[in-house]
Amino acid sequence: MKILGIETSCDETAAAVVAEGKILSNVVASQTAAHAPFGGVVPEIASRHHVENLPAIVKEALRQAGCSLTDIDGIAATHTPGLLGALLVGLQYAKSLAFALNKPFVGVNHLEGHLNALFLEQNEIDYPYLGLIVSGGHTHLYRVKGFGHYELLGATRDDAAGEAFDKVAKLLGLGYPGGARLEALAAGGNPRAFRFTQPKMGNGTLDFSFSGVKTACLLQVKNQNGRLSEQFQKDLAAGFQEMVTNFLRERVAQAAKQYDLQNVVISGGVACNQTLRQKLQALARQEGLKISFPSPSLCTDNGAMIAYVGGEYLKRKQPSPWSLNARATSEL
Ligand code: KG4
Ligand code: ZN
Numbered sequence: 001m002k003i004l005g006i007e008t009s010c011d012e013t014a015a016a017v018v019a020e021g022k023i024l025s026n027v028v029a030s031q032t033a034a035h036a037p038f039g040g041v042v043p044e045i046a047s048r049h050h051v052e053n054l055p056a057i058v059k060e061a062l063r064q065a066g067c068s069l070t071d072i073d074g075i076a077a078t079h080t081p082g083l084l085g086a087l088l089v090g091l092q093y094a095k096s097l098a099f100a101l102n103k104p105f106v107g108v109n110h111l112e113g114h115l116n117a118l119f120l121e122q123n124e125i126d127y128p129y130l131g132l133i134v135s136g137g138h139t140h141l142y143r144v145k146g147f148g149h150y151e152l153l154g155a156t157r158d159d160a161a162g163e164a165f166d167k168v169a170k171l172l173g174l175g176y177p178g179g180a181r182l183e184a185l186a187a188g189g190n191p192r193a194f195r196f197t198q199p200k201m202g203n204g205t206l207d208f209s210f211s212g213v214k215t216a217c218l219l220q221v222k223n224q225n226g227r228l229s230e231q232f233q234k235d236l237a238a239g240f241q242e243m244v245t246n247f248l249r250e251r252v253a254q255a256a257k258q259y260d261l262q263n264v265v266i267s268g269g270v271a272c273n274q275t276l277r278q279k280l281q282a283l284a285r286q287e288g289l290k291i292s293f294p295s296p297s298l299c300t301d302n303g304a305m306i307a308y309v310g311g312e313y314l315k316r317k318q319p320s321p322w323s324l325n326a327r328a329t330s331e332l
Contacts, residue, residue, distance in 0.1 A: 005307025008090030009082025076310020135268030154206025189238030
C-alpha cells in the first residue's frame with residue numbers, strides 16, 4: 001500500500017510517499033527564510049507559502065518515489081494541531097486529491113506522527129513505551145500502549161522546550177529558528193558558568209516548565225547592559241542547554257520508573273540536540289533502559305511520519321470522513 005503523506009502544520013511544506021512502513025520519498029521545503037526577518041513564524045505567510053509550494057512538493061515526492069498519483073492507495077494529511085490556516089491548506093489539498101482520484105483519505109494528528117516516526121527506520125521497539133515529544137510547539141510525555149493508544153502523562157505548563165530554545169537564541173541574536181544555532185554556540189561554552197535551577201512543580205508531577213529559565217536568561221542578558229561578550233554568549237547558551245536537557249532527562253527517568261517502562265522513544269525537533277541524546281543514552285546505560293531516537297530528518301516535521309500513521313489507519317480500515325476539519329489545538 002503506497003500512501004502519500006502531506007504535512008503543513010507550521011512552517012515546513014512537506015510531502016512523502018511511504019509503502020508498508022518504508023520511505024520511498026520524503027521532501028521537505030522549509031520556509032525559514034520567509035519568516036526569519038520577523039523573528040518567528042507569521043501564520044499568514046506560512047499559509048500563503050503552503051498554497052504556493054505544495055503542488056510542486058507533492059509532485060517532487062511522487063517523482064522521487066518513482067510513482068504517479070494513480071499508483072497511490074491513500075492520502076494522509078495533518079489536520080491537527082498547528083496553525084489553523086496552514087493546516088487547512090494541506091488538509092483541503094489532500095481531501096480534494098483523494099476525492100478526485102477516488103482514493104481513501106485520512107487525517108492525522110501531528111503528535112501521533114512524531115510518536116511513530118521511529119517505526120520508519122526500525123520496528124524492534126516493543127510496546128508499551130514512553131514517548132517524549134520535544135518540539136517547537138510541544139513538550140509532551142506519553143505512555144504508548146499500542147498503535148493508537150496514547151496516555152498523556154505530562155506536558156509543559158508554559159513554553160515548549162523548542163520554543164524556549166528559539167527565544168533564548170533570539171536573545172543572543174542568533175535569529176529564527178535558533179535551536180540548532182544555540183546548540184552550536186553552546187559547544188564553546190562552560191555549562192557550569194550559569195547554574196539555572198529547575199522549577200519547583202510539586203512531587204510526582206511529570207509536567208514541564210521552561211518559562212523560568214527563559215526569564216533567567218533574559219535577566220542575565222539585561223545585566224550586561226547591551227554588551228554581550230562572545231564568552232558570555234557561549235556560556236549562557238551552554239548553561240541554558242544544560243538546564244533544559246537535564247530537566248528532560250530527569251522527567252524521562254522519573255516517568256520510566258513511575259510507570260515501569262523500559263522502552264523510550266524521543267522525537268520532535270529538539271531530539272536532534274546532541275547533548276540531549278548523549279545525556280539520555282547515558283541514562284539508558286545507567287538504568288537499563290532502551291532509548292531510541294529517529295534520525296534528525298525524521299525528528300523534525302516531515303510528511304513521512306504522517307504517511308506512516310495514515311497507512312496504519314487505512315490498514316485498519318479507518319479512513320476519515322470528508323467532513324474532518326482542521327483544529328489548532330488538540331491532545332492525543
Ligand atoms: O518538530 P519540529 O520540526 O516542529 C514542531 O513541531 O514544532 O521542531 C522544531 C523545533 C524548533 O523550536 C527548533 O529550534 C528545535 O526544534 N530544534 C532544536 C534543534 N534542532 C531543532 N532545538 C535544540 N537543539 C537542536 N539541535
Ligand atoms: Zn512537529
